[in-house]
Amino acid sequence: MSEAKQADKPAVKSTAKTGAGTRVTDIARKPTEVLLHGRKGDERLLIIRYTQEGFYLSDVKDMLSTxxxxxxHDLVQRITGRSVRTVQRLAKETKPIRLNQQQSTVAFQYAQTLEHATNVFGSQPLAEDWLKKPCKYLDGYVPLELIDNSLGFQVVEDYLTRIEHGVYQ
Known part of the structure; x- marks a missing residue:
């Protein structure tokens, strides 16, 4: 893969135990890959099943860190519907915390939109810049603020598809 393509992919830190201790390595993965934690996720029915099971809070936080x-924007609060303090407390639990189906669906919507925008605009910084600015086509709404609503997510995805195909009036 070319260096330019690798630079466009988000870096995710991964820890691996070695005989001498723990080492941190950078692995470039897409947000949905981080969220799905290595499981196959290219079919809609599989995604539905995974969101019904619920994603782990730690995987959602890893996805957001990409x-x-x-x-x-502290999106973990928007995804979980809980305060920063409550999320911090939950993250300290010894037992892994799973999100419910609705929270998992919203988390996947954020991952999917970031990937789609990155593909459309050619780089993650350009995608993030577009996601945070009001958009005329979206009646002045900021795309990032629409993603946690299923209808808003669909509108943003439809518009990204229109841009992708050159029909972005």
Whole structure:
């Protein structure tokens, strides 16, 4: 893969235990790959099943960490519907915390939109820039603020598809 293509992919930190201790490695993965945690996810019915099971809070936080924009807007609060303090407390639990179906669906919508926008605009920084600005086609709404609503998500995805095909009046 070319260096330019690798630079466009978000870096995700992964830890691996070695005989000498723990080492951190950078692995470039897409937001949906981080969220799905290595499971196949290219078919809609599989995604439905995974969201019904619920994603782990730690995987959602890892997915959000692939984007500076997502981290700066504290989207884990929007996804979970809980305060920062409650999310911090849940993250400290010894037992892994699973999100419910609705929260998992919203998390997947954020991952999917970031990937789609990155593909359309050619780089993640350009995609993030588009996601945070009001859009005339979306009646002045900021795309990032629409994603957690299923209808808003569909409108944003439809518009990205229109841009992708050159029909973005």
């Amino acid at each position: 984007s500076a924009l997502y981290m700066e």
